[in-house]
Amino acid sequence: MKKDLKSWSFCPASKIVEDKEVMNVNVNLKMNNRFSVSECVKLYKTADLYQLARAADYIRKKVHKDAPDTVAFVLDRNVTYTNICDCKCKFCAFFRLKKSPGSFVLTTDEILEKIEGLAKIGGSQIMLQGGLNPQLKLDFYIDLLKAVKCRFPSITLHSFSPPEIDHISRVSNKSVDYVLKTLQQAGLDSLPGGGGEILVDRVRGKVSPNKIGSRRWLQIMRAAHKIGMKSTATMVFGMGETLEERFISMKKVRDLQDETGGFRAFL
Secondary structure, eight states: OHHHHHHTOSSOOTTTSOHHHHHHHHHHHHTTOOOOHHHHHHHHHHSOHHHHHHHHHHHHHHHTTTSTTOOOOOOEEEEEOBOBOSOOOTTOSSOBOTTSTTOOBOOHHHHHHHHHHHHHTTOOEEEEEOOOOTTOOHHHHHHHHHHHHHHOTTSEEBOOOHHHHHHHHHHHTOOHHHHHHHHHHHTOOEEOOTTOSOOOHHHHHHHOTTSOOHHHHHHHHHHHHHTTOEEEEOOOOOSSOOHHHHHHHHHHHHHHHHHHOOEEEEO
């Protein structure tokens, strides 16, 4: 028990980290090498929190060398335009079927009213996000984006996750590329990383079998980046995945970032 407590301590624990382990962290950072999944697992289990924090700070200052001590934040709001969804993910307590009590689709006026509240306190970004509603076709999203941009031209529209983009593509019988370009022209600025959860299909098949797989999620993000649309990536853990699978998921995001440079945040 004493050993376990020591391993989980947030206090410096130099004995936990072998000199070789620390050296490998520093060498990889200085040479811009990527850690393998097995190396990440080992660091997670053995490395000192403060050593990892110093390594992360080193990278942060290197990436943001023009303003190494500047920290920024975004004041935004999540507006859920519908909770009707056919995906039926096992971990979701939010969705409703079309005829279920409490199901809804907000009107454009209702959405604009919610955004007005954000604008009044100086907010700068809106995330429009909702369920995979089979009744909503591409025109609904185009009209909504145009209405928001017309009323709030300075608001950043960080909206519609890859599962939503895939859904719009399928119900509208349009390609993903067409959907993304059309939404971008209507005012969409960037994509949120929702629906990523764990990018390992073994896990996804158990908790969200009706949602797009990891390959499709990455394809849609790649397509968005290709037309100059930035995005974020999110991760939800604790759904039965292994520690190794968490790092496999992170590596997939990291590999796409190396390819496109399109992710602006990982949550």
